Amino acid sequence: xxxxxxxxxxxxxxxxxxxxxxxxxxxxxxxxxxxxxxxxxxxxxxxxxxxxxxxxxxxxxxxxxxxxxxxxxxx
Amino acid sequence: xxxxxxxxxxxxxxxxxxxxxxxxxxxxxxxxxxxxxxxxxxxxxxxxxxxxxxxxxxxxxxxxxxxxxxxxxxxxxxxxxxxxxxxxxxxxxxxxxxxxxxxxxxxxxxxxxxxxxxxxxxxxxxxxxxxxxxxxxxxx
Numbered sequence: 001x002x003x004x005x006x007x008x009x010x011x012x013x014x015x016x017x018x019x020x021x022x023x024x025x026x027x028x029x030x031x032x033x034x035x036x037x038x039x040x041x042x043x044x045x046x047x048x049x050x051x052x053x054x055x056x057x058x059x060x061x062x063x064x065x066x067x068x069x070x071x072x073x074x075x
Numbered sequence: 076x077x078x079x080x081x082x083x084x085x086x087x088x089x090x091x092x093x094x095x096x097x098x099x100x101x102x103x104x105x106x107x108x109x110x111x112x113x114x115x116x117x118x119x120x121x122x123x124x125x126x127x128x129x130x131x132x133x134x135x136x137x138x139x140x141x142x143x144x145x146x147x148x149x150x151x152x153x154x155x156x157x158x159x160x161x162x163x164x165x166x167x168x169x170x171x172x173x174x175x176x177x178x179x180x181x182x183x184x185x186x187x188x189x190x191x192x193x194x195x196x197x198x199x200x201x202x203x204x205x206x207x208x209x210x211x212x213x214x215x
Contacts, residue, residue, distance in 0.1 A: 026083065037215035038158035047158050
């Protein structure tokens with residue numbers, strides 16, 4: 001685990017859900033209206049998204065926010 | 076016809092052009108500042124060449140960046156969002172540290188011509204801001 005990932009207890013299933021929907025980072029970025037870099041940094045846990053972005057990501061991937069994001073100690 | 080690939084290529088071109096602009100501007104400012112510190116008439120040939128290369132790269136790089144950015148806007152690409160805003164804020168903090176470091180000689184009574192100090196300060200801000208952005212976007 002990287003030091004950055006350790007500092008942020010937020011985990012996510014974006015990569016898995018992207019693969020399930022056969023979406024690239026670029027395509028998901030277009031769907032939620034952000035840059036590809038944002039998807040990448042959220043996916044790798046280096047950037048904690050705002051509530052609005054988390055809701056948009058969950059909607060785009062057809063799951064709830066709680067399913068998409070979870071705390072490390074709830075793993 | 077525009078495709079996501081062409082938008083991605085334009086995005087990369089914008090990144091490269093901005094990097095080239097920042098780096099060459101910093102080099103030109105540093106060369107100019109070093110020449111000011113010398114306080115001698117004329118330019119040494121290598122320093123003048125460095126300065127000219129910096130200026131000659133910075134101007135077209137800025138024009139390319141401007142063109143790429145307006146083209147990306149026309150294509151409806153998202154250029155600024157909450158992550159880029161956060162990266163900008165953190166890079167500005169790094170640039171402030173860089174600027175403060177350049178002022179350190181003043182506290183140790185090291186005399187530097189203020190005209191050179193100003194150029195070194197701007198160059199340090201450009202370099203640390205650019206380096207911080209590169210670091211924060213290292214894998215993205």
